[in-house]
Amino acid sequence: MEVIIVPAAQDVGMAAARLISRLVAGKPGAVLGLATGASVKPVYAELVRAKVDLSSVTTFNLDEYVGLDPSHAASFRAYMETHFLGPLNVERGRAHFPPTQGDDLAGLCEQFERDIRAAGGIDLQLLGIGRDGHLGFNEPSSSLASRTRIKTLTAATREANRAGFGGDEVPLHVVTMGIGTILEARHCLLVADGSAKAEAVARMVEGPVTAMVPASALQLHPRATVIVDELAAARLSLRDYYREVQRNKPEWQR
Numbered sequence: 001m002e003v004i005i006v007p008a009a010q011d012v013g014m015a016a017a018r019l020i021s022r023l024v025a026g027k028p029g030a031v032l033g034l035a036t037g038a039s040v041k042p043v044y045a046e047l048v049r050a051k052v053d054l055s056s057v058t059t060f061n062l063d064e065y066v067g068l069d070p071s072h073a074a075s076f077r078a079y080m081e082t083h084f085l086g087p088l089n090v091e092r093g094r095a096h097f098p099p100t101q102g103d104d105l106a107g108l109c110e111q112f113e114r115d116i117r118a119a120g121g122i123d124l125q126l127l128g129i130g131r132d133g134h135l136g137f138n139e140p141s142s143s144l145a146s147r148t149r150i151k152t153l154t155a156a157t158r159e160a161n162r163a164g165f166g167g168d169e170v171p172l173h174v175v176t177m178g179i180g181t182i183l184e185a186r187h188c189l190l191v192a193d194g195s196a197k198a199e200a201v202a203r204m205v206e207g208p209v210t211a212m213v214p215a216s217a218l219q220l221h222p223r224a225t226v227i228v229d230e231l232a233a234a235r236l237s238l239r240d241y242y243r244e245v246q247r248n249k250p251e252w253q254r
């Protein structure tokens with residue numbers, strides 16, 4: 001796992017946006033796996049600011065609330081419309097979201113997996129991390145081999161995601177790519193900032209691989225990059241080593 005420590009949240013956004021724009025410069029039709037939440041906002045803001053041409057990419061979002069109308073302000077589709085699809089002018093027919101409506105959600109989840117494969121697989125999966133170490137909406141105890149499916153949120157995650165729902169209840173159920181789905185992306189790029197994420201980041205990077213910290217599964221990925229600010233890096237015991245690695249990175253490895 002490559003760990004990159006930068007001063008602040010804005011720098012996390014810039015560093016992650018640079019990796020995405022480099023990928024798309026070499027492969028304009030790249031397939032991006034995308035996340036929502038506060039941590040990835042600076043990444044999208046930087047892509048917009050730098051006017052990166054993402055008009056030919058195909059996107060697959062990680063997760064969505066079951067039964068929530070896509071026009072609801074708190075839906076992840078609405079978030080993506082505001083922060084990514086609209087400002088970056090992405091062809092909407094190539095923007096995919098996990099299924100959340102219909103009688104046969106399990107069948108539609110399988111179709112979503114087939115759609116990812118038909119698109120050639122995900123080149124780069126952008127990820128945030130929950131305070132409990134969740135990845136997408138794969139809560140602790142999720143199988144590390146899981147695929148896209150319905151999950152039940154923990155009370156803590158529903159509380160953390162309350163913003164945007166106003167007086168409405170945060171849905172209990174979601175559809176999320178599984179850990180197994182995420183691990184098939186050719187490059188996993190996780191971003192985190194702030195002290196509230198320090199414990200989860202340390203357990204993900206330096207703790208044992210365990211379903212109790214779903215993000216720790218990234219230790220099994222051959223190409224996982226973690227970009228964190230100083231606050232989120234505070235509990236990493238090897239943080240000086242990670243800095244040393246970055247400072248001395250040979251040109252061929254950049």
Ligand code: GLP
Pocket residue numbers: 035036037038039040062063127128129130135136137157161
């Ligand atoms: C949410 C999302 C995740 C996101 C994480 C962190 O529940 N489903 O994809 O990465 O929690 O969110 P934030 O960046 O807002 O802290």
